Amino acid sequence: MKRNRALLCLLTMLLIAAADSTEDTVVRLEMAHRDTLWPTAFRRIEDIIGEDQKRHSLISQKRKIKGGGGGAKMALGSGFDYGAAQYFAEVRVGTPAKRFRVVVDTGSELTWVNCRFHGKGKENRRVFRAEESSSFRKVGCLTQTCKVDLMNLFSLSNCPTPSTPCSYDYRYADGSAAQGVFAKETFTVGLTNGRKAKLRGLLIGCSSSFSGDSFRGADGVLGLALSDYSFTSKATNIFGGKFSYCLVDHLSNKNVSNYLTFGSSSSTTKTAASIRTTPLDLKLIPPFYAINIIGISIGDDMLDIPTQVWDATAGGGTILDSGTSLTFLADAAYKAVVSGLERYLVGFKRVKPEGVPIEYCFDTTSGFNESKLPQLTFHFKGGARFEPHRRSYVVDTLEGVRCLGFVSTGSPATNVVGNIMQQNYLWEFDLVASTLSFAPSTCL
Known part of the structure; x- marks a missing residue:
């Protein structure tokens, strides 16, 4: 769904793997096209083009504003069965880890999930309950991170008390939006050696409100843009500076998928x-x-x-x-x-x-x-x-x-x-x- 910036801030991150070592592994997320959520044979093109045109308009605006060895995998597939024109992956968030279906977006910097924070959250889909995760750490509204570093991620200036979390009103290129608070959280990812690893301290949005067709069938967004605070930044810092994906046909059903991979991909070797x-x-x-x-x-x-x-x-x-x-x-x-x-x-x-x-x-x-x-x-x-x-x-x-x-x-x-x-x-x-x-x- 979007710089000249300071050099990448060095954020504290611990990688705890169930394996003795993450060498010769990659992170892979299974990925599916979100059109697989549509109940008919074809995605409604009028919806697709409407979303695309709004997205392109905001890409242009965002550009003007900003222009001045081992690894992990996630399943990745079409969203056709969900009535969506994008691709979905499943992520595991928090401690204990909970599964969420997210839009995979190379144009978005923020990773967020539908979230309950002090009783707020949409209940018509899966909800991440922040108070039940022992690894959830909110970002304070008085911090340098909130007031300066997250300005490009639509952080808000309101800060009534020192204990108030840093809030955002994140706007997407197709006109969709998500509102919530920033936090640091743990993601659990699968490795290509069959083990699991934990990515700690990843910036996440706890979205209690969101709107727009971008999120049809999804519980949130996996931000893969080139950004200090994107999921890409965290994952490539650990598993090597590469990520890859292979997008199945956009009319594929939800049982057909490939992988979003962080680290060197065996698929690259096969297609050398x-x-x-x-x-x-x-x-x-x-x-x-x-x-x-x-x-x-x-x-x-x-x-x-x-x-x-x-x-x-x-x-x-x-x-x-x-x-x-x-x-x-x-x-x-x-x-x-x-x-x-x-x-x-x-x-x-x-x-x-x-x-x-x-x-x-x-x-x-x-x-x-x-x-x-x-x-x-x-x-x-x-x-x-x-x-x-x-x-x-x-x-x-x-x-x-x-x-x-x-x-x-x-x-x-x-x-x-x-x-x-x-x-x-x-x-x-x-x-x-x-x-x-x-x-x-x-x-x-």
């Missing part, structure tokens, strides 16, 4: 022959993960797109975002892409399904063969090429209807490669080497 690497600019559009796209081609034809579209110093540039579903392109790039693809769809009737606010949709009930479509390719600085699967840019929308999965976002604007475009690829973020590696994968 086809893996490609490009620079990851961690200082260009913080807290987002900026990638250096320099062009787009359709088949053998490089599209005529002005270079300033890709220039982050001129208000353009591109980010990879797990929290946005469709792919957003500045006007010049959008027009070139959709007109280039439309030429290959002239044999299909163009339709305008009710409630689907995408410009290019087609009736594909007869004779549609996606393999006949040309390959769309994103060209990166340094020569790497990303060739998404055809079903990632000609998206199933309704029965017998497919739409070009792109949204125009004005000019100049931040381009966003969304999670549908990323599906069925392994993505590895190396925060030490500042590189992004990727390879096609079944994610199974």
Whole structure:
């Protein structure tokens, strides 16, 4: 769901593993797409694009404000069965540890869960009861952490008494919001050697109130943005400066999943022959993960797109975002892409399904063969090429209807490669080497 900052604050952290050592292990979280929570065959595109457009608007605002060996794993899967257009993982929070289903968001800095703190909390889903966790430590409103360090995480200035916890009103790029108090808490994670480890002192939001479609089917958010206080910062400090994920097809049911991994991934080794690497600019559009796209081609034809579209110093540039579903392109790039693809769809009737606010949709009930479509390719600085699967840019929308999965976002604007475009690829973020590696994968 979003800098030039001071150097990373050294936060006290203890890693207690059930294993004698965490060497040669990685942390992995199972991950599922949140559309797996939807009761029908297809996620309602009008909801997806509405959330995406609000998210992109706030990404732009946030950018203006801020721009001036071993490891762990978490299961990761589609949210389709939950009626959501994002990906979910399960985390274990507190002492004793309780399970929560959270949205995996590379654009969000704060990790939070639906929480009861002194009797407050939404009861229509799982609730973390802070008073029952022996490891819960609230952040005071008079602390330097609250008054200075957490200002970019929407900390509030109200502090009626010295014992009042530091509160927040966290705003997301799609217009959703969460309100609560900051605390330090323990997360229990699974290791690839089958053991478990505890991450202590991780900043967490205890959200007693939240609103917006972003959280449909979820108990909170796992913040993976590039931030001093994100889950990524904690996990990569311990397990090595890498994290990776492989997004299953966004229409997969909740029983299909892959992993969000912190540390070196065995999946990278398996895909070594086809893996490609490009620079990851961690200082260009913080807290987002900026990638250096320099062009787009359709088949053998490089599209005529002005270079300033890709220039982050001129208000353009591109980010990879797990929290946005469709792919957003500045006007010049959008027009070139959709007109280039439309030429290959002239044999299909163009339709305008009710409630689907995408410009290019087609009736594909007869004779549609996606393999006949040309390959769309994103060209990166340094020569790497990303060739998404055809079903990632000609998206199933309704029965017998497919739409070009792109949204125009004005000019100049931040381009966003969304999670549908990323599906069925392994993505590895190396925060030490500042590189992004990727390879096609079944994610199974």
